Amino acid sequence: MRIGYARVSSQGQSLDAQIAALTAQGCEKLFEEKRSGASRAGRAALREALDFCREGDVLIVTRLDRLARSMFDLQEIAQGLERKGVDLVVLDQRIDTTTPAGRLTFHLLGAVAEFERDLIAARRSEGIARAMARGVKFGRRAKLTPAQARQLRADHAQGVPRRTLMARHGISKSTFYRLIAEAPSP
Template sequence: MGMRVGYARVSSLGQKLDVQLDKLSDCDRIYHEKASAGSKKIRMELQKVLDFVREEDVFVVTKLDRLARSMVDLSIIVQRLEEKNVDLVVLDQGIDTTTIYGRLQFNILASIGEFERGLIRERSREGREKAISRGVQFGAKSKLKKEEVCQLVRDFEAPGCSKVEIAEHYGLSRSSVYRFHKEHCNDLC
């Protein structure tokens, strides 16, 4: 049988870990941190515990919101645990994937998370297609106007003209000079 490994998190410096640590007291090892779940900052202790757990270990948290930012985030964490054959126990919500009923309950939650990810991807694709149909251009805007691109192509093809000097003149990298030439050498300038 593996270890019981606990994880506790509070989101601000003013909050205390005491209640969570008491509930996790039967764990063989506990990781804890003070980090907001919604922040872009990486939760280092969570990464450490996910790296640490091994096959047949049980990963224990007090509540799902102490573990994940969203259903999508939870789904990613659970996938990592499943790949390592590690069970998950969420004490306050009665989720225990060491039992058949706990796995069923959790698989339902994971399915909802997967559905949510699919909806997000679909909405993003539809929004992008709609924007393109309205003429929205994605990506960085060109640093050069059409006349400058035409002049760059002529300079590029002029004998004895240094590509480095062209790049410096237009404020581009050498690779950009070559790319502009390749993309526009057949344009009627």
């Protein structure tokens, strides 16, 4: 049986092109999902597709990055398919594990893809470090200034009700308790 797996990373993206390509390849069963590929744990349709595959089946994906995001993940999937006697076809990279050359290409492309992601992550980290050295701040801005936080703690110590203080400062209960627990700034 020819089994197709299609994935896009976000809800706003369309699976149509992948589904059309998989259908054109004769896939009798399709598994689809709109979810980040960063972790296989959260990709239920991939787990279902891998569980569904039986000996002699062919799992077909349009691109290698639709299947796995790390070399470890890719090797784990490939080993699981191999144990079950299932072949893998990746359309865009023209990988077909029914041939020795296809198996070699499959492993080489996976290694190159992981290397590329590592380079991107290193460049991103370097860029963040340079930006921080220039004084760029990352993350969410503080809800209250230090002076407002001190006033919140003082009002709370004076017995002003929590709900009143939360409404006055426009903060949530968790933010209120976090700010109350913080040691006052010198």
